[in-house]
Amino acid sequence: MPITEDKVLDARGLLCPMPVVKAGKEIATLEPGQVLKILATDRGSVADVPAWAEDTGNELLEWHEEDGVFVYYVRRGEEE
């Protein structure tokens, strides 16, 4: 079953650290359990987005590459 997102962050064209910085801002606007879809072209995001998700208690549900664009689905974790 495909994942449905609650919000999309278009970080295409941005380089480190902006995809993660913007993802941090966007996910803060969601409720726990809601899903943020992130689009990025920065190759470093393949390492950065999973690390950021883990460190912030959010869950990377799935990611894949689609025509040179990295697509991530991150579910907001519970408040600590």
Add this chain to the structure above:
Amino acid sequence: MSETGTIETVGLTEEAVRRIVREELERAQTRDPATRKATIIASKGTLDFAYPPLILATTAAATGMETHVFFTFYGLNIVHRDFESKLKVSPVGNPAMPTPVPMPNLVTVIPGMGPLATVMMKSKFDRKHVATIAELLATARELGVRLVACQMTMEVFGYEPDDLIEGVELGGAAAFLSEARRAHLTLFI
């Protein structure tokens, strides 16, 4: 050790004890506030060295860390009102810097080469959509990064608080260390 306290008598296997210890350590790690704090010293005042402290500080703040950056010596350039003109790169004595055509390092001292190198680096960063120093500073302040200028170096350089961008605090070595000792992550750049 008392006879009733051994792991055999309470029915725990060594494996179970190891698992409990591991879980407790992990729990302690997540509770440790020092894992959520970053302190960075920015000591250099060139354009290339302005990036690492700001990139790491904004990223640390974006991952929920309480982040402090202490600007000292030439690092003060980064938070000076005139940071746009103060932050430069120089090809002199920097054989790592790429040049459009191969040239001996001696040539790099010709007047105009420094400004040229700075313009080239800025335009290259711009073409690649790297955030500007102004954007990173704005992001840092927005994310609540504490920007602290070294009072001693301010005196030496003759800077007044008004010479710095808004939102910069003043502090010294003791203030920095007081934060750094509570942070697992401390960097000198």
